[in-house]
Amino acid sequence: MLTPEDGLNQRADASVEGEAPLALPMEGALLTPIKMRLVFLGSPGVGKGTQAKRLSKQYSVPQVATGDMLRAAISKGTAEGKEAKSYVDSGRLVPDHLVIRIVQARLLEDDMRNGFILDGFPRTKEQADALFEMGVGIDKVLNFYLDEKILVSRIEGRRTCSKCNEIYHMDYHPPVVVGICDRCGIPLIHRKDDKAAVVKERLIVYQKETAPLTQYYEKQGCLFHIDANGSVEDVARRIQDACRF
């Protein structure tokens, strides 16, 4: 756990004399001298959401999962949600400007001051540039990689709870009662995004739009590659070894 004694959660207006320089030269109004501002990169099915949830609990920093936020906005029927819905319904990607607006609003909320884990953002070069322009410093970018065949089987076996967003897998992480969320007791859904025909398309889009971001962050010296094969615990250990939080 990060505690105030670690000196990691001081606000930008506090005296920070003697602080080590941050990994990235992203100086800006929101910059705070903390170490847990992470971006998780990796194709759909790589397991980064599971790891983000885990780290988020462990260090009490929020997970900012763009997919969950978009789905929540859609189900609440907010202005952004209504706009996003028209894209999702027709199988198109939600445009950058809309995703950026939603993430930016979230990053300004109070619970972000000790850090965050961005899960699913940035997804394009345009989003990465927008994050930079927001003046939000990023300490580490973790790039999760996995063989494509394993990816496809991981995604197709996924089942999601529409209420709490918990993700299960029919083989690797089944609920106690088949097809029912352990927490909410309601039937799990097989999201359209996770069906075979859409999975291949998502992987192609990832290769084209998001994979190049690894070079973008590599140049900034804050990129860590994480082998995402194996159990949740195996991968969690690799994250700890690579990042030494």
Ligand SMILES: [Zn+2]
């Ligand atoms: Zn649930």
